[in-house]
Amino acid sequence: MTNPNPPSDPSLGNVVPLEQAALRSCQSGEIRGLEGLYEIYAERVFRTCFRILGDQGAAEDQVHEVFLRVFEQIARFDGRARFSTWLYRLAVNHTLNRLRKRKRRSSKLVEFARPATAPPRESPDRALLRKEESDQVQALLAGLKPDHRTILILREIEELSYAEIAEILGVAKGTVMSRLHRARQELKRRWIQDSERNSDHREDVQREGRE
Amino acid sequence: MMSSERPRETLCSEVEKKLSAFIDGELTELERLGIERHLHDCSRCRREFDLLCQASSFLRKEGRNVPQPPAWESVQRRLEPLQERHKWRDRAGLNRAVAASIGLIALAGLLVVLALGDRPWGGDGTGGSIEASPLKLAGLPGLETFLAEHGALEVDSTALHESLSFTPDIPEELPGGFRLERTFLVRDSRSVGSCLIYRRDDELVSLIQHPPSLPLSWNSGKLLSCTIAGRLCRRGRDREVELLQIEPDGRNLTIVTRAGTLDPVTLVRALSAD
Numbered sequence: 001m002t003n004p005n006p007p008s009d010p011s012l013g014n015v016v017p018l019e020q021a022a023l024r025s026c027q028s029g030e031i032r033g034l035e036g037l038y039e040i041y042a043e044r045v046f047r048t049c050f051r052i053l054g055d056q057g058a059a060e061d062q063v064h065e066v067f068l069r070v071f072e073q074i075a076r077f078d079g080r081a082r083f084s085t086w087l088y089r090l091a092v093n094h095t096l097n098r099l100r101k102r103k104r105r106s107s108k109l110v111e112f113a114r115p116a117t118a119p120p121r122e123s124p125d126r127a128l129l130r131k132e133e134s135d136q137v138q139a140l141l142a143g144l145k146p147d148h149r150t151i152l153i154l155r156e157i158e159e160l161s162y163a164e165i166a167e168i169l170g171v172a173k174g175t176v177m178s179r180l181h182r183a184r185q186e187l188k189r190r191w192i193q194d195s196e197r198n199s200d201h202r203e204d205v206q207r208e209g210r211e
Numbered sequence: 212m213m214s215s216e217r218p219r220e221t222l223c224s225e226v227e228k229k230l231s232a233f234i235d236g237e238l239t240e241l242e243r244l245g246i247e248r249h250l251h252d253c254s255r256c257r258r259e260f261d262l263l264c265q266a267s268s269f270l271r272k273e274g275r276n277v278p279q280p281p282a283w284e285s286v287q288r289r290l291e292p293l294q295e296r297h298k299w300r301d302r303a304g305l306n307r308a309v310a311a312s313i314g315l316i317a318l319a320g321l322l323v324v325l326a327l328g329d330r331p332w333g334g335d336g337t338g339g340s341i342e343a344s345p346l347k348l349a350g351l352p353g354l355e356t357f358l359a360e361h362g363a364l365e366v367d368s369t370a371l372h373e374s375l376s377f378t379p380d381i382p383e384e385l386p387g388g389f390r391l392e393r394t395f396l397v398r399d400s401r402s403v404g405s406c407l408i409y410r411r412d413d414e415l416v417s418l419i420q421h422p423p424s425l426p427l428s429w430n431s432g433k434l435l436s437c438t439i440a441g442r443l444c445r446r447g448r449d450r451e452v453e454l455l456q457i458e459p460d461g462r463n464l465t466i467v468t469r470a471g472t473l474d475p476v477t478l479v480r481a482l483s484a485d
Contacts, residue, residue, distance in 0.1 A: 047280075140270070191269060
């Protein structure tokens, strides 16, 4: 019944020495240092931006922006927090700012113009199912308030600890706990609605895939 | 009947509030046992818990399913114009920072000189009778010898720090990742000045910005014979050097001025020439 959910990433054991070397190099103004950090973190930053913005093109642009800012602001990183925490904070803050600007420009709800694409080697049926599931994730997240969406992404997708999330969002750990509670309640409500709506269609696709 | 259900409803609402933290393993042992016991007995809360787990699990499983991030080359292309901007901004920014710090240090020096009144090293320019005090710089081997060899008489590790530590205009960081660690007041026979200690990992750099008799820097025990003062002075005659950039190259510092790149020794000689 217990659900201990340690957020640690086992791959980080190998990453840390690489990260230290890349970090030092980047702080000396070397592009290859930034390249090293990009290799380690691009996937995580892109995933976070993509899930917050819900748009592949915007997320790609946002990843560029985030790493350009890393290069500009790396001198401000003082090592008191983990670099990954500092990077997530930079990424989340700038992505939420982008979202706010976009909303100001348009009164419409967030548009999900370019949903996730599947790898080419997948069978068409499986790709369709995967696309639908991914679209369903995006639709679920799009229906949430940005702060609920963000905290769920950090916890469920990025698997960060409460302490790390608190540091990234600049809030107390207790706030993380209460905000996650409200966000999960909202997620559950929408997930039930969506599941009921989509279950018949999904079952059809799964059946066709097996045949 | 009502009275027996009422406490359970209260308990359910309390449990519901804690289910999210329960899923994440963020409850105390006592709270966790309480929730487990309640879920065992209460089918309504168990269903609530299952639904929360299913929704979270769906997001966790499918949420990582995203396209690949853009290739590094696309970032690199966008970095090129930024790098050019950086070069110019770094030069201008550092120039401003150094100028501001020199001003502050000069002000601090003036205040100390005024406060010291007519003491022998109070700044009459004649030297007078000097009462030397031992130099003590814990954790900085070699620096005290270096300072003593160049005429420093006393190092005060508190005064300057107290007067400048809250001042934002002292450069917190030098190019190359050297971060400001400590500041000292340094006195020679004529005036007072500052010594700023910067650190990069185990490497220390001290920048002696004043007084003019100590226009040298010290780097982890190795003399570099350079200065980063934006303005260097000789007694009776001031010569100005506008500093544009300091580039640590390995363990050395290169000084870039409007006259071009100078090695530190050449710069000091040029400033010392009549």
